[in-house]
Amino acid sequence: MPKQKKQVKNKTSLNKIKRCKPFGRSKSTELSTRGSVKNIENAPQVLFPFDNQQRRGLNLESLDSSGLNAKSKVFVPVVGLDGRPLMPTKASRARKMLENGRAIPFFIKGFFVIKMVVKTGKKVQPIAIGIDPGSKMEGYTVMSEFHTYLNTQCEAIDWVKKTIEARRNARKVRRYRNTPCRKNKYNRSRGGLPPSTKARWDLKLRMARALIKLFPVIMFVVEDIQAKTKEGQRKWNKSFSPLECGKKYFYEELGKLGQVITKQGWETKELRDLLGLKKSKAKLDTKFECHCVDSFVLAYSYFNSGVLDNKNVVIVKPLQFHRRQLHVFQPSEGGIRRTYGSTVSLGIKRGTLIKHPKHGIGYVGGNSKGRISLHSLNGNRLTQNAKVGDCKILNYSPWTIQMQKHKKPKKQKRNFCEQI
Numbered sequence: 001m002p003k004q005k006k007q008v009k010n011k012t013s014l015n016k017i018k019r020c021k022p023f024g025r026s027k028s029t030e031l032s033t034r035g036s037v038k039n040i041e042n043a044p045q046v047l048f049p050f051d052n053q054q055r056r057g058l059n060l061e062s063l064d065s066s067g068l069n070a071k072s073k074v075f076v077p078v079v080g081l082d083g084r085p086l087m088p089t090k091a092s093r094a095r096k097m098l099e100n101g102r103a104i105p106f107f108i109k110g111f112f113v114i115k116m117v118v119k120t121g122k123k124v125q126p127i128a129i130g131i132d133p134g135s136k137m138e139g140y141t142v143m144s145e146f147h148t149y150l151n152t153q154c155e156a157i158d159w160v161k162k163t164i165e166a167r168r169n170a171r172k173v174r175r176y177r178n179t180p181c182r183k184n185k186y187n188r189s190r191g192g193l194p195p196s197t198k199a200r201w202d203l204k205l206r207m208a209r210a211l212i213k214l215f216p217v218i219m220f221v222v223e224d225i226q227a228k229t230k231e232g233q234r235k236w237n238k239s240f241s242p243l244e245c246g247k248k249y250f251y252e253e254l255g256k257l258g259q260v261i262t263k264q265g266w267e268t269k270e271l272r273d274l275l276g277l278k279k280s281k282a283k284l285d286t287k288f289e290c291h292c293v294d295s296f297v298l299a300y301s302y303f304n305s306g307v308l309d310n311k312n313v314v315i316v317k318p319l320q321f322h323r324r325q326l327h328v329f330q331p332s333e334g335g336i337r338r339t340y341g342s343t344v345s346l347g348i349k350r351g352t353l354i355k356h357p358k359h360g361i362g363y364v365g366g367n368s369k370g371r372i373s374l375h376s377l378n379g380n381r382l383t384q385n386a387k388v389g390d391c392k393i394l395n396y397s398p399w400t401i402q403m404q405k406h407k408k409p410k411k412q413k414r415n416f417c418e419q420i
Contacts, residue, residue, distance in 0.1 A: 072309065072310050072311045072312055073090060073091075073147075073309050073310050074090070074091040074310070074312060075088040075089065075090060075091070075147065075149045075150065075310065076088060076089055076090070076091055076094040076112065076113065076114055077108075077111065077112075077113040077114075077149075077150075077214040077215060078094075078103075078113065078114055078115075078116065079106065079108070079113050079114070079115045079116065079213075079214075080115075080116050080120055080122070081115075081116055081117070081118075081119065081120075084122070084216075085124075085212070085213060085214055085215050085216050086116070086120065086122075086124060086216070087124050087125060087216070088147075088149045088215065089114075094114050097114060097116075098114060101117070102116065102117060102118050103115060103116050103117060104117055107353060107394050107395030107397075108210065108213050108214060108395065109210040109213070109395070109396075109397055109398070109399075110353055110395065110397030110398075110399060110400070110401045111210065111214055111401060113214060124216040125144045125145065125146070125216075126144065126145070126216075126218050126219070127142060127143070127144050127149070127215050127216055127217050127218065127219075128142075128143065128144075128217070128218065128219040128220070128221055128299045128302040128303065129141065129142050129208065129211060129215075129217055129219070129220050129221070129299060130143070130221045130222075130294075130295035130296060130297065130298030130299030130300070130301075131204065131208070131220060131221070131222045131223070131295060131298065132223050132268075132291050132292075132294040132295040132298065133204065133222070133223065133225060133247075134156060134283070134291060135156060136155070136156055136158070136283060136284060137153055137154070137155060137156065137283060137284065137290065137291050138153070138154045138155075138156060138204065138207075138291065139151070139152070139153055139290075139291030139292040139293075139294055139295035140152040140153075140154065140207060140211065140292075140295055141292055141295035141296040141298070141299045142211060142214075142215050142217070142299070143296065143299045143300070143303075143306055144303075144306075145303045145305055145306060146306075146307055147307055147309055147310070148296065148306065148307065148308055148309055148310040149215065149310065150211075150214075150215075150310070150314065151288060151292040151295070151296070151310065151311065151312060151313045151314065152207070152211075152292070152313070152314045152316055153286060153290070153291050153292055153313050153314070153315055153316070154203070154207055154316040154317075154318070154399075155316070155317050155318065156200055156203065157196075157199045157200055157203050157318055158196075159320055160195050160196040160199045161195075161196040163322075164195055164196070166329075167324075167325075170329060193245060193246050193249060194245075197245050197246045198246060198249070200246065201246040201247075201249060201250040201253075203318060204250060204254075205250065205253050205254065206398065207316070208220065208254060208257055209257065212257055212258065217257075217258055218258055218259065219258060219259050219260075219261065219302055220254055220257070220258055220259070220260050220261070221260075221261045221262075221263060221298040221299055221301060221302050222251070222254070222260060222261070222262050222263070222298070223262075223263050223264075223265060223268055223294065223298055224247070224262040224263060224264055224265075225244055225247055226244075226264065226265065261302065263298055263301065267301075268294055268297050268298060271297050271300065271301055272293065272294065272297045275297065275300070277289075277293050277296075277297065278293075279293050279294065280293075286313060286315055287313065288311040288312075288313050292313055296308065312403060313403075314401060314402070314403055315401070315402045315403075316399050316400070316401055317379065317399055317400045317402075318398060318399045319350075319351045319363075319398060319399055319400065321341075321343055321350060321351070322340065322341035322342075323341065323342075323343055324341065325340055325341030326339065326340070326341060327339055327340050327341075328340045345364055345365065345366055345367035345372045345373075346367050346370070346372055346388050347388065348364050348372065348388065348391070348393070349364070349396055350363075350364050350365060350366070351363055351364065351396060351397055351398055351399075352364045352393055352394075352395070352396045352397070353393075353394040353395045353396065353397050354374070354391040354392060354393055354394060355391070355392040355394055356374060356382075356386060356390060356391055356392075357390060358390075359374055359376075359382040359383055359386070361377070361394070362374040362375055362376050362377065362382055363375055363377070363397065363400065364391070365381070368384060371384060371385045371386060371387065372384075372386050372387075372388060372391075373386070374386050374391075377400045377401065377402045378400075378402065379400065
């Protein structure tokens, strides 16, 4: 007798799943990847869900089981044939595509991506970036409704004020020398922002421009800084005034890259407490709970749902170059000043990511006696005697990038009394 086929249970529910439209959005509601800021101060705020409100397939009662504390994964950005960003993929799948010859390794601003060499579909999911500004450290999170793709913690630029002061003092000394000098020029306009403040916000813009080349981003959710100056408290004013001054400039420039939504600090804290996430007080640490937890909450607020399946943090440290300093300030014996300061070392731009057969991957530093110095991604010097011909150029990067994987806390062993 022929075996009877087993009946499929819930056949109607399976058919409904197949007929569902992807990503839960219609064509009329899809947002473009470019936009402008309209009424930044009154930007539309995404309402926080209350206890009796349901999300898209996610209930507040089952937050832990929905994947907020899922196992950390590593995602690799994908770029199409035309250079447009596609949806990221898992590291294991990216490895298979590289072995099969469907993709090639590629670097964009120091970030490792794979570039497809075959035609692929152009449908992508909406992706949002949460930005948590800070005076010392900043957090960025790239996520969609189903995955958390990237957590980045970037060090803020804090050396501009000291370098401008050193340049001013050197200029004063030169004018007192018995040498010909040009007349002092009128101070050119810088947009009403001090150089140190503008450098801080420009770094955030460079990070945003780099991330939209890796992911199909449609929205930026930024925590709005509300800091008021206080009379007689110089330390407080010195810490918060640079961030408060340049935020309008930052919002206008960021609006040219995509749509912008601002959130207040108390809104971020309410949703963080609602999700059961805790923030660390160690501001200079490199863990997810320090700054990326707030950037995750900001991106989460746009979708009102999400999965925290990636707690790995990518540490970004901007490189400092002495661009206009032609020689050292203090001369050596005989009044000779050796050359110092440039952006090029023996024809290679400083900060270029290279691969050396002996020292591995690093970036280019200074040069001396026909050799160049190489530095590791940690900033440590590898060598000063590297030949230009031995270096394979990968990509130029204005910062160093280092991955720090998330480590789960070890379970503490219970003592004998607790076991009883």
